[in-house]
Amino acid sequence: MLARVANNLFWMGRYIERSEHTARYLNVNYFSSLDAPNELSQSRQFVLQSMLFMVGDPVKDPSEVLLEESVLYKIGLDPQFPFSIINNVKYARENANSARDLISTELYESINKFYHFVLNYPTEVFVKNGLHDFTVNVTEMSSILRGKIRGTLLHDEIYAIIMMGINMERATQVIRMINAKYHDALNAQGSYGDKFGNSFEWTTLLKCAESYDMMRRYYKKKPTSISTLEFLILNPNCPRSIMNSLNQVYDHIQVLDPNKRYNKHSTAFLVGKVRAEYQYKFIEEIEGDIQNFIDDILNRLSEISRKMEKEFFDY
Amino acid sequence: MSLAYSIHYTAENSYEHWVHKADWQFLIIPETNATQKFVSVEFSNSINAVNQFSINGYGFPTIRIHPKQQFKEISFEASFKLIKKEVNPYDFKSHSNTAEAFRKIEELDFKVDFESFLSPTPYTAMPSKYQEIFRFDSRITIFENLQELNHWTYLKIYFKTGVTDVNTTVNEIIEKRHGVCQDFAHLFCAIARLNGIPARYVSGFLHQGNGYFGDSQMHAWVEAFVPFVGWLGFDPTNDILAGTNHIKVSHGKDYKDCAPLKGVVFSKGSNETRHTVQVLGQLQQ
Amino acid sequence: MQKLENQIFSSYLRNPSLFDEIFDKKGDVKAVYQKLFDLYGAHSIKDYVKLNEKAKSSFFNQGITFQVYGGKENQEKIFPFDLFPRIIDSEEWDIIERGAIQRSKALNLFLWDIYHDKRIIRQGIVPMELINSSANYLHQMIGIDPPGGIYNHISGTDVIKHKDGKYYVLEDNIRCPSGVSYVICNRTALKRALFGVFNHYQTYTVTNYAENLLDLLETVKPKGVDVPNCVVITPGMFNSAFYEHSYLAKTMGVELVEGRDLFVENDFVYMKTIKGAEKVDVIYRRIDDLFIDPLEFKPDSSLGVPGLFAAYKKGNVTLANAPGTGVADDKAVYTYMPQIIKYYLDEEPILNNVHTYHCSRPDELKYVLDHVHELVVKPVDEAGGYGISIGNRLTKQEIETVKAQIKDHPRKYVAQPIMSLSVHPTYIEDTESFEQRHVDLRTFTVLGKDREFVLKGGLTRVALQKGNLIVNSSQGGGSKDTWVLKK
Incomplete structure (x- = not known):
């Protein structure tokens, strides 16, 4: 497979995954804030700030008054904002375009439909009363795309590359959400006697990662900071956890680099190493210094990404 | 008696910003032919990129370089050694029947054989107002006509650098009346072709030390085809026939086919290029 | 003007001075179209409107679109497709097919000649100006023997039917003729919309184009290569024909590359893959001559591959079509086609020249x-x-x-x-009815070493504007599925 095309497929996977997380983050935060148990979590400014923080465009001046419609437009449909959903979908399609001869017609057709859906979504409707409809459609279409990827492509190198993109992005997005919600939980503590550990934000976070129900099933208790982080970071059976994503990246990279030979410079080696580190971590180690731990994961993920690029995409 | 030549060529390029992608092609290796033998080539570049020995579209030997790492400065150095046989440009059996020669150039077969060097090119297309600028005289031989053209071109243009550039066409040359060897050669070619004589642009090195024009850079002259005789070299820049001091590299329809250095470099900002050429000759018994 | 008794054709206005593909001079349906006419007639025009909408959205969702330049960013258009197919019976097709092969072969011999001895010029059959005043004559090609002796591997011959009922060639396209993907998409779209109609006709398939193309490209592999590695090179996804490039690569099962994916080392061509360099032997190029190698041709082009021409000249890679074929599809050469065919093949032209x-x-x-x-x-x-x-x-x-x-x-x-192109009933959206529109036909011929293939079908292009004679897609043309019937 061409190195350039591999790179495009990797990024196609990433953009598809990113659209989904961004859309769900908007949806969950907006709608759970409407009846949140404390005043701050219910505050519209607080929610809008959280959204901007999550997409990587945090508000610099906390006293700035954000307009709901313009924030939603920016993150959803603004073609000028590089991290908007519309741009994610556009990039996903462009990347798919250049690899069109390698992917199935069915997959391409779904991406193309997805693109036209987002492109033609009326701005007026979206910012006024279409948030739910739009974001639900985006998340569902992303799921359909993952289904097409899994169900219509040969499970070979091409598949492995796309899946690596998806899982790298999933890990990145989940950790970004954890980061954003960790901030929110810090800021929201104290008000209404809600302590950090039992913050309402942890429930929101789980919902953002579509993991709330399973988490309840597993712990049978109201989420706390500890149980939420353990579930979303370390539990290998939670499909959205960092651990699960790393395991998948590790599996897929074996397809590209089946060398069993010891090579400490390979990406496969690095992924294996990072994976092993988290595999044997326990949450109490992390608890004391969550911020550092989040930063560490983000760094490790981008290190893997850089190495991947060098080894496979940058011939 | 022959001359042992040693030619030294350098090119230095520097760029304001990092260059990530570049390709160069050098067309500077002396040709091996009847008078040039035992050509040896040494070539190196400052960033240890692979030097690929290849050919251009007309089969002349080239060196191509495609660095795999980024750089801001790169220099190239080439050394050639060869033996040049002494050439007496007047030493050919002249064809006495002038009329027959002029008839020959009218023949279709002749025109087809030399089509490449008879048709005008963007560099050598003569504007209609100058079609009559130099007409051959059918009372004297074609060789004599060409000699006159050589002299005429020499007088027509003043050698001066910086007036023209690599894109200058014949029209501008005639109007500006200043130029460098490339312009002399283009004008000569254009007029020879207008008169039905195949003419090709020649690129090469000129032996220094004789006070000739165009000796610190690569030089350009012309070869014209004289019926029943063959290709003969004319150097209108110096008003002489090409001889032992002319070391040929390549020929073509015009400069475009013979550009010594072609580069495709993707870079932002300004850049600088410097070339030097040194030709040393030693008499051999 | 006469009106017809058939639901769907009730408002069809037949201009008797034009050659209508489905109605004869008296206004009766030609035998070969009778069944189709009846089948379509059983529908109402309202059914048609729906089917037409469906077909359009199918093209759109599949992304079978071309970019329109000069408009705003998202100008993507589908190539208008007409649901009423054109039928060519086996006798007529036989003439077209033999004629297309004859022309392609003659042009190939012509190209060989003008890049070698130029006998045809020496003998005064065509003038010297055909080469020395053509911008497409590449002097670098003189003396090169392309692998298998083939220059125009892929030719697109445009033919029309004049009012005398005979086929005439309008143009031979032997640079990078495009449109073949639409032939296949049209067939797919028609099958999806109206599969029933196929039951009544024995039609040749058109989906075998890619496999034949690949087979024939493999016959012109460079010397010393056992199983050649073929690729398709495209200017990139913003090219208006990118869909076709990716379609061909996909159906041939070969890589679709851009110039930046290839490099030349020691006069061999390689592509950059995730596992390092992989040698490339045959390149089906959809990039024009002057853009294939910036060191040899246009220096400011980033579409090509530096050093590619040297690799070609050394015989280490095949380019299809060969560089320099453009000289033979100049309109000036067209006018000498009867002489060219006679000279090289000693045959009379099978298809007429205008x-x-x-x-x-x-x-x-x-x-x-x-x-x-x-x-x-x-x-x-x-x-x-x-x-x-x-x-x-x-x-x-x-x-x-x-x-x-x-x-x-x-x-x-x-x-x-002025040639009078034949007309064919065509569904017109604005009036929601069938009207006469001028059509032509682009055929696709592939030449390999000692073998050739003509796609049994072709792109029937329709001038959608009333009375317009120019059918190019850049001038607002549409297309029809084209059925070649078995004997």
Whole structure:
């Protein structure tokens, strides 16, 4: 497979995954804030700030008054904002375009439909009363795309590359959400006697990662900071956890680099190493210094990404 | 008696910003032919990129370089050694029947054989107002006509650098009346072709030390085809026939086919290029 | 004008002075179309409107679109597709197929000759100007023997049916003829919409194009290569024909590369893969000559591969079509086609050539200037239907302008009698009815070493504007599925 095309497929996977997380983050935060148990979590400014923080465009001046419609437009449909959903979908399609001869017609057709859906979504409707409809459609279409990827492509190198993109992005997005919600939980503590550990934000976070129900099933208790982080970071059976994503990246990279030979410079080696580190971590180690731990994961993920690029995409 | 030549060529390029992608092609290796033998080539570049020995579209030997790492400065150095046989440009059996020669150039077969060097090119297309600028005289031989053209071109243009550039066409040359060897050669070619004589642009090195024009850079002259005789070299820049001091590299329809250095470099900002050429000759018994 | 008794054709206006593909002079349906006519007639026009919408959205969702330049960013258009197919019976097809092969072979021999001995010029059969005044004659190609002896591996021959009922060739496209993907998409779309109609006709498939193309490309592999590695090279996804490039790569099962994916080392061509360099042997190129190698041709082009031409000249890679084929699809060469066929094959042309007047010849120039009103005047070197003037459409003043242009640059123009393209019932969205529209046919011929293939079908292009004779997609044309019937 061409190195350039591999790179495009990797990024196609990433953009598809990113659209989904961004859309769900908007949806969950907006709608759970409407009846949140404390005043701050219910505050519209607080929610809008959280959204901007999550997409990587945090508000610099906390006293700035954000307009709901313009924030939603920016993150959803603004073609000028590089991290908007519309741009994610556009990039996903462009990347798919250049690899069109390698992917199935069915997959391409779904991406193309997805693109036209987002492109033609009326701005007026979206910012006024279409948030739910739009974001639900985006998340569902992303799921359909993952289904097409899994169900219509040969499970070979091409598949492995796309899946690596998806899982790298999933890990990145989940950790970004954890980061954003960790901030929110810090800021929201104290008000209404809600302590950090039992913050309402942890429930929101789980919902953002579509993991709330399973988490309840597993712990049978109201989420706390500890149980939420353990579930979303370390539990290998939670499909959205960092651990699960790393395991998948590790599996897929074996397809590209089946060398069993010891090579400490390979990406496969690095992924294996990072994976092993988290595999044997326990949450109490992390608890004391969550911020550092989040930063560490983000760094490790981008290190893997850089190495991947060098080894496979940058011939 | 022959001359042992040693030619030294350098090119230095520097760029304001990092260059990530570049390709160069050098067309500077002396040709091996009847008078040039035992050509040896040494070539190196400052960033240890692979030097690929290849050919251009007309089969002349080239060196191509495609660095795999980024750089801001790169220099190239080439050394050639060869033996040049002494050439007496007047030493050919002249064809006495002038009329027959002029008839020959009218023949279709002749025109087809030399089509490449008879048709005008963007560099050598003569504007209609100058079609009559130099007409051959059918009372004297074609060789004599060409000699006159050589002299005429020499007088027509003043050698001066910086007036023209690599894109200058014949029209501008005639109007500006200043130029460098490339312009002399283009004008000569254009007029020879207008008169039905195949003419090709020649690129090469000129032996220094004789006070000739165009000796610190690569030089350009012309070869014209004289019926029943063959290709003969004319150097209108110096008003002489090409001889032992002319070391040929390549020929073509015009400069475009013979550009010594072609580069495709993707870079932002300004850049600088410097070339030097040194030709040393030693008499051999 | 006559009206017809058939639900769907109830408002069909037949102009008896035009050659209608499905109705004869008396207005009766031709035998070969009778069944189709009845089947379509069983539908109401409302069904049609729906089917048409469905077909359109199917094209759109599949992303079978082309970019429109100059508009705003998201200008993506589908190539309009007509649901009423064109039928060509086996006898007529036989003529077209043999004619297309004959022309492709003759052009191939012509190309070999003008890049070697130039015998045809020496013998005075065609003038020297065909090569020495053509911008597409590549001197670098002189003396090169392309692998398998083939220059124009892929040819697109454009034919029309005149009002005399005979086929004429309008143009031979032997640079990078496009459109073959639409032939296949049209078939797919028609099957999806109206599969029932196929049961009543024995039609040749068109989906075997890619496998034949790959087979034939493999016959022209460079010397010493056992199993050649073929690729398709595209200018990139913003090229208007990118869909076709990716379609061909996909159906041939080969890599679709861009210039930046390839590099040349020691005169061999390699592509950059995730596992390092992989040698490439045959390149089906969809990039024009001057862009294939910036070190040899246009230096400011980033579409090509530096050093590619040297690799080609050394015989280490095959380029299809060969560089320099463009010289043979100049309109000036077209006018000599009957002589070219006769000279190389010693055969009479199977397909007619439209008679052509050369404005470069004084006597013909005079005729052209006197008859501009009844001629089509074309610049010799423009493609895509640009710069053409059709005499009977011009005002007096326009005729004078055209005459002045010809007088200024007589060599630049040729003129032909106005051909009356045949018409075919075509569904027109604006009026929600079937109307007569002019059609032509682009056929696709592939030449390999000692083998050739003609796609049994082709792209029937429709001039969607009423009365328009120019069918190029850049000029607002649509297309039809084209059925070639088995014997």
